Amino acid sequence: MRFSFLALVTFWLPLHTVFAQRAQEIRRFQLKEVKQGVAVDATHFYVINNHSLTKHTKADGKQVAAWNDTTGLLKHMNSGVVLDRKLYCVHSNYPEVPMVSSIEIFDTATLQHIGTHSFGLYPGSATWADFFQGYWWVAFANYSDKASAEGRDNRWTMLVKFTKSWERLESWQFPANILQAFAPKSTSGGTWGKDGSIYCTGHDKPELYVLQLPDRGSTLKYLKTIPTVSEGQAFAIDRSVKDKVILYGITRNDNFVIVSEIK
Template sequence: MPPIASPFVFAAALIVQAYPLCAGNQVLRSFPIKASQGVAVDGEYIYAISNTEIRKCDKVTGAAVTVWKADTKRAEFKHFRHLNSGTVIDGKLHCAHSRFPVAPNECTVEIWDVTGEKLDHVETIRMPPTHGSLTWIDRRGDGTWWMCYAVYGRAKNKETKLIHYRRENGKFIEEKSHRFPEEAVASWGTMSCSGGSWGPDGMLYATGHDLAEACVLRIHGDKLEYVRTEGGVGFCGQAIAWDRFSKEPGLWGIVKNKCVSLTVITAAKGKS
């Protein structure tokens, strides 16, 4: 995947220089696409996610293909308020959604058919209002589903949970929950975990709200453990997505309302 030179690549490179924690990471491309919450990716497209809008763009050029906006006057979309992240599985874009801040515990998984050039909303799955604000969803390489429920505030964000689910009869069934390690929580400040994506090395890469870094975590026994922090990335917090359709171990992310970028994470090479 060749790099694409643009002023936004250079801007993302300045972020890398400011956070040189991990040598060798490379911002491969960056597009001036506005997204306030995060990005998802499949074989041909990227999905720039904002509160009530998703922009489907060509993965190579950044050109917009189609835009979906929630028409909150319609009954089926009136609950839309705060889309957070997305992952594309088998031609379906799955997005985490909450009604934060008006009703933080009211959470749903929203699903779109994204085959070809489609971006058609097809399903809403309501989650139990018991854990916090749903900020991200992803499926690990072994087929297990994972969701993160954020709790905000410096005194309370340690209550943020990572929950393992199984998918059964169109529902998500809770299996096990984990708390985040102290090293990750400390990096959030007063915020919480905004993004997470399972990497080709089997590690969980998790982001906070605004720092240009990702905490690398692993499940060890019954615990979620801190491994390292990856800097030198072209994004600043928010929701991220591993490109599972590329030969390079690339991690997509955003600089809020400025650009969408792809960073090659050197440490993840050859570990899929």
């Protein structure tokens, strides 16, 4: 079994880079519903489901606030990131076509919905976003299975750079080996790390992929794969912890939020 696992995760990947680091579990919280992802700030973590949110204390997982969309306008919230006491959730109409996406903004204190930014029709479903070095970075996913839209497969997945006011500047495709790891789905979670690298996940595999912007061309540069305890899907790096890399991830089948340290 060990050989089969290694063979799987190292398809097209240099063996010496794959296991240089791994995520070691610290604690886990089993909650009522954990289906899409998790975000985190200094004191709480936030569970993101298709059209609902819950807020929990980091110490014991106790739920202290909840929000549900009662309008029917939100279909598929994918991920979130906390910035300046606001939770920015990435939303799309997946699996409907044509693809449309938005950023939905919530007050972290109350989980009240306080704003929105619409991408409208776009060549892909927005799955994750982050704000880094004064720019927005958003991943737009395409899929190779039956949910594929408009004739595109997951090779059309891209990372797009926007200004703070949402003007599109540049975009990059994902490397072939990472698209293979994503297949037949696409990237579900992502963020910029403290080291200036891009960390992202696929849909299901317990793996974290580390990428960089290329010094030339339009394809993101693959650095390494980090095995994780949590599944793919949307995750968060706890930026309130300065001397460690603490990862919040999920397992959907049994509704766990898993906290781990990358070592």
